[in-house]
Amino acid sequence: MPTTVTENTLLTQAKDAARLAQKLGADDARVGVSRSRGVEVEWRDGRLERVQERTRRGLSVEIFVDGRYAAMSTNDLRPSAVEAFLTEAVAMTRVLEPDEHRRLPEPARYGGRVAVDLDLADASQSGVTSEERRASAEHLEALLRERSANAPIVSVTSAVEDDSGESARVHTNGFEGVRQGTHFSRSVQVTLIDRDGRRPMGWAYTVRRHQAELEATEAIVDHARDMALRQLGAGKLATGKYTLVVDRQSVPRLLGAFLGPLSGAALQQKRSLWDGKLGERIASPLLTIVDEPHLIRGLGSALWDGDGFATRRRAIIEAGVLKTYLIDDYYARKMGVEPTGGSTHNFEWALGTRDADGLVADVGEGVYIDRFLGGNSNGTTGEISMGCAGRVIRGGRLCEPVAEVNLAGHFGEIWQALVAVGNDPDPNSSAASPTCVFEGIQLSGV
Amino acid sequence: MSMLAEGLAYFGRFGVDEPLLRAALDRALARGGDYAELYFEHRIAHEVGLEDGAVNRAFLHVSLGVGVRVLKGDQTGYAYTEELTRDRICEAAATAAVVADGPASPAPRAFEVRGRPDRYPVKLDFESVDIARKMPILSEVNALAFARDASVNKVTVGYADSDGVMLVVDSTGHVAFDRQPMARLTVGCVAERAGRRESNHHNLAGREGFEFFTPERIRKVACDAVDRTVFCFDATTAPAGEMPVVLAAGSAGILLHEAIGHGMEADFNRKGVSVYSDKLGKRIAGDEITIVDDGTQPHARGAINVDDEGIEGQRTVLVESGVLRSYMHDRISAKHYGVEPTGNGRRQSFRDPPLPRMRSTYMMPGSVPPEDIVKSVKRGVFAETFTNGQVMIGAGDFTFYIKTGYLIEDGRLTRPIKDTNIIGNGPQCLERTDLVGTDFKIDEGGWTCGKDGQSVPVSIGMPTVRVSAITIGGVN
Numbered sequence: 001m002p003t004t005v006t007e008n009t010l011l012t013q014a015k016d017a018a019r020l021a022q023k024l025g026a027d028d029a030r031v032g033v034s035r036s037r038g039v040e041v042e043w044r045d046g047r048l049e050r051v052q053e054r055t056r057r058g059l060s061v062e063i064f065v066d067g068r069y070a071a072m073s074t075n076d077l078r079p080s081a082v083e084a085f086l087t088e089a090v091a092m093t094r095v096l097e098p099d100e101h102r103r104l105p106e107p108a109r110y111g112g113r114v115a116v117d118l119d120l121a122d123a124s125q126s127g128v129t130s131e132e133r134r135a136s137a138e139h140l141e142a143l144l145r146e147r148s149a150n151a152p153i154v155s156v157t158s159a160v161e162d163d164s165g166e167s168a169r170v171h172t173n174g175f176e177g178v179r180q181g182t183h184f185s186r187s188v189q190v191t192l193i194d195r196d197g198r199r200p201m202g203w204a205y206t207v208r209r210h211q212a213e214l215e216a217t218e219a220i221v222d223h224a225r226d227m228a229l230r231q232l233g234a235g236k237l238a239t240g241k242y243t244l245v246v247d248r249q250s251v252p253r254l255l256g257a258f259l260g261p262l263s264g265a266a267l268q269q270k271r272s273l274w275d276g277k278l279g280e281r282i283a284s285p286l287l288t289i290v291d292e293p294h295l296i297r298g299l300g301s302a303l304w305d306g307d308g309f310a311t312r313r314r315a316i317i318e319a320g321v322l323k324t325y326l327i328d329d330y331y332a333r334k335m336g337v338e339p340t341g342g343s344t345h346n347f348e349w350a351l352g353t354r355d356a357d358g359l360v361a362d363v364g365e366g367v368y369i370d371r372f373l374g375g376n377s378n379g380t381t382g383e384i385s386m387g388c389a390g391r392v393i394r395g396g397r398l399c400e401p402v403a404e405v406n407l408a409g410h411f412g413e414i415w416q417a418l419v420a421v422g423n424d425p426d427p428n429s430s431a432a433s434p435t436c437v438f439e440g441i442q443l444s445g446v
Numbered sequence: 447m448s449m450l451a452e453g454l455a456y457f458g459r460f461g462v463d464e465p466l467l468r469a470a471l472d473r474a475l476a477r478g479g480d481y482a483e484l485y486f487e488h489r490i491a492h493e494v495g496l497e498d499g500a501v502n503r504a505f506l507h508v509s510l511g512v513g514v515r516v517l518k519g520d521q522t523g524y525a526y527t528e529e530l531t532r533d534r535i536c537e538a539a540a541t542a543a544v545v546a547d548g549p550a551s552p553a554p555r556a557f558e559v560r561g562r563p564d565r566y567p568v569k570l571d572f573e574s575v576d577i578a579r580k581m582p583i584l585s586e587v588n589a590l591a592f593a594r595d596a597s598v599n600k601v602t603v604g605y606a607d608s609d610g611v612m613l614v615v616d617s618t619g620h621v622a623f624d625r626q627p628m629a630r631l632t633v634g635c636v637a638e639r640a641g642r643r644e645s646n647h648h649n650l651a652g653r654e655g656f657e658f659f660t661p662e663r664i665r666k667v668a669c670d671a672v673d674r675t676v677f678c679f680d681a682t683t684a685p686a687g688e689m690p691v692v693l694a695a696g697s698a699g700i701l702l703h704e705a706i707g708h709g710m711e712a713d714f715n716r717k718g719v720s721v722y723s724d725k726l727g728k729r730i731a732g733d734e735i736t737i738v739d740d741g742t743q744p745h746a747r748g749a750i751n752v753d754d755e756g757i758e759g760q761r762t763v764l765v766e767s768g769v770l771r772s773y774m775h776d777r778i779s780a781k782h783y784g785v786e787p788t789g790n791g792r793r794q795s796f797r798d799p800p801l802p803r804m805r806s807t808y809m810m811p812g813s814v815p816p817e818d819i820v821k822s823v824k825r826g827v828f829a830e831t832f833t834n835g836q837v838m839i840g841a842g843d844f845t846f847y848i849k850t851g852y853l854i855e856d857g858r859l860t861r862p863i864k865d866t867n868i869i870g871n872g873p874q875c876l877e878r879t880d881l882v883g884t885d886f887k888i889d890e891g892g893w894t895c896g897k898d899g900q901s902v903p904v905s906i907g908m909p910t911v912r913v914s915a916i917t918i919g920g921v922n
């Protein structure tokens with residue numbers, strides 16, 4: 001991975017920009033400089049579909065002038081352009097109305113940064129060749145076809161991608177930080193044709209910080225194939241209340257609706273149904289979610305958050321009880337409370353003992369959901385309504401496929417109705433969701 | 447001034463000149479690509495925000511770069527650079543060129559200059575408007591919102607303008623230059639009654655200069671946001687199950703966008719993964735249904751003078767009297783199908799290769815008075831405002847989320863409803879669209895369409911229609 005020389009270059013650029021902002025009239029500034037390079041190869045039906053290279057850079061500056069605040073970003077880094085840009089920004093900021101809550105965070109909160117090497121960058125990334133990416137993508141498709149002998153395949157698209165990025169951040173009241181990271185991913189999607197002309201799709205992916213940790217190709221193609229096959233011959237479901245077994249890849253949709261209203265912005269702007277619920281039980285006792293920012297090689301790992309605060313491990317939900325809000329520095333000032341940190345990183349769940357198959361067997365009768373489609377939720381009131389599809393569970397086994405199903409209710413009540421958690425956290429997501437089982441959930445069909 | 451001269455006059459400030467264009471195209475075709483294209487973009491965007499009564503935040507974004515695309519058959523090589531120097535652009539061209547593997551193809555000898563329509567002339571350039579003139583717009587919206595209803599207790603307002611300049615030069619010698627303005631005004635509103643809170647958002651957008659922010663629009667966006675919020679106090683979730691739905695004229699065009707629009711983007715059909723892949727020339731809806739995707743509407747958010755491949759934006763009839771007539775094409779799919787591109791090749795920015803994308807998608811009005819459509823329903827749902835939708839291209843299943851509406855009982859609007867998703871199957875839903883109203887409205891909301899990680903601005907429109915049966919994702 002890039003050397004410390006590069007780190008220093010970005011840090012120097014950030015410091016220079018902060019100094020320039022101050023010279024042009026800013027009292028304080030918060031500067032981020034970033035650079036990244038990624039390559040993606042997409043392969044479809046026996047040939048190369050697309051090769052893309054992405055080389056990005058950017059400068060973002062938040063400035064504080066006379067108790068006023070503005071933020072800006074540019075990728076035009078010619079020195080004359082940066083100076084003109086910051087000059088315009090300072091002039092623009094002076095005209096705004098003041099905001100007493102906009103200040104740099106207390107420097108004391110930058111302290112306590114954990115001295116651990118998160119190992120987020122894989123040095124092998126710079127050595128990956130175009131030929132290797134093509135070969136991997138081609139192999140994914142071939143393997144999927146090989147392992148789907150009798151499936152009515154219309155099209156298979158696979159993709160192989162890797163990137164590396166570095167960034168530096170400086171606050172004029174003392175914060176400095178640099179970080180680097182890499183990502184590697186493999187994905188595949190398969191479209192089948194059904195007897196009635198519908199073309200159901202299945203997909204799967206694996207993503208890691210380090211190449212050697214990518215999931216086995218067999219597991220990815222089998223997942224995509226099974227997901228597509230599960231929808232062949234889909235019919236409709238009778239409207240009613242069901243026990244749901246939700247696939248671990250789909251759980252984050254339900255979780256995101258539930259956790260979104262914990263933000264400082266939602267609370268302060270009165271758009272949160274969790275207002276006043278701190279310390280109360282807002283979910284099933286089976287739900288425990290701990291945020292672990294220091295997971296080695298974690299997809300969401302970070303030593304400091306968006307405000308520059310040192311990150312720490314903390315429970316968000318413990319046995320169903322709301323342990324903390326997610327309040328950043330600005331909204332904490334507006335609310336007159338201590339900031340709790342507005343970011344989340346890697347989740348750890350209190351896991352159960354059964355995998356998805358085991359949970360389906362335990363449930364006996366219900367519906368297995370392996371994809372959500374569209375929909376939305378209302379963080380002020382808790383209503384949620386979204387499309388989904390999957391299979392009916394009967395006798396502890398997956399039976400007939402169903403589509404055009406819609407799940408609706410109140411997301412607080414849905415998480416109260418959590419009755420089992422799997423032992424299978426998704427390693428391809430920082431949410432690390434296991435399979436979850438919910439009881440008595442309203443599904444619409446015919 | 448020709449488009450090339452205009453383009454070079456603009457991008458010349460970054461050092462772009464004709465020899466550079468030729469050198470980059472030569473490099474892009476050095477390995478035998480069929481086609482190469484340079485897409486230069488410079489975008490300056492301003493945002494101003496109001497929260498808790500004060501206009502106290504502003505954002506400025508500058509984006510500059512060039513994307514180089516090389517095609518070999520329907521294969522794509524793509525790279526971009528954010529430094530507009532000759533070396534960097536030629537490097538990007540060399541990277542994109544690797545999609546081909548053969549001897550060099552010839553680059554153009556002359557650049558061809560064509561005229562261009564002007565569908566969004568700007569009266570008042572954003573660049574010439576100081577932030578001090580933008581701030582009162584936000585304060586005015588805030589004051590109007592609080593005055594509208596005593597239960598309002600939080601209002602946020604967002605002002606946004608953007609000036610995007612693009613120059614497309616390709617290896618056929620074709621040149622296109624365009625300036626694409628965008629204005630947008632967003633309002634968020636929270637109201638409280640007897641300890642109960644409701645919230646909602648509303649926004650308006652269009653391709654106009656600063657003159658977009660008229661007193662009428664300022665009033666409308668503020669009042670509609672409040673009305674749509676307090677409406678929710680009386681509303682409940684809809685019932686669950688399959689029933690008839692009447693879609694109100696305007697933003698119900700989201701149904702077309704999701705149910706059939708994406709499925710008619712030709713890349714999905716070229717790959718055989720759309721539910722409409724084998725339906726060209728076939729009847730897919732009733733006689734009264736004509737659906738159009740249109741880049742020509744003056745000042746519409748989805749209007750484009752030229753698309754991001756330099757093809758003139760046009761009006762494309764997708765479904766004519768119930769028969770599927772055309773997909774939406776970019777260059778790749780047009781070549782694949784042996785037709786002319788339809789001006790649907792769009793991209794989020796120079797960082798992205800273009801894809802077939804919608805512009806302004808709408809259904810033409812029909813013959814039934816809208817009030818008769820509501821009267822025709824014994825028990826169903828009247829869907830009035832929407833937030834978002836999604837589709838599974840292959841299966842054809844799509845959803846859209848109703849923010850507000852009513853139950854219909856015995857032909858009359860009765861109980862208000864809110865926050866309910868609808869799920870249906872595109873082809874089936876078109877077949878079941880059996881009454882089409884005489885009214886028609888293009889929605890002025892700031893709709894944004896996402897595909898393959900790229901967002902582009904679009905418009906949607908609809909007459910009042912009835913779908914005879916569709917699944918309502920409510921609660922019983």
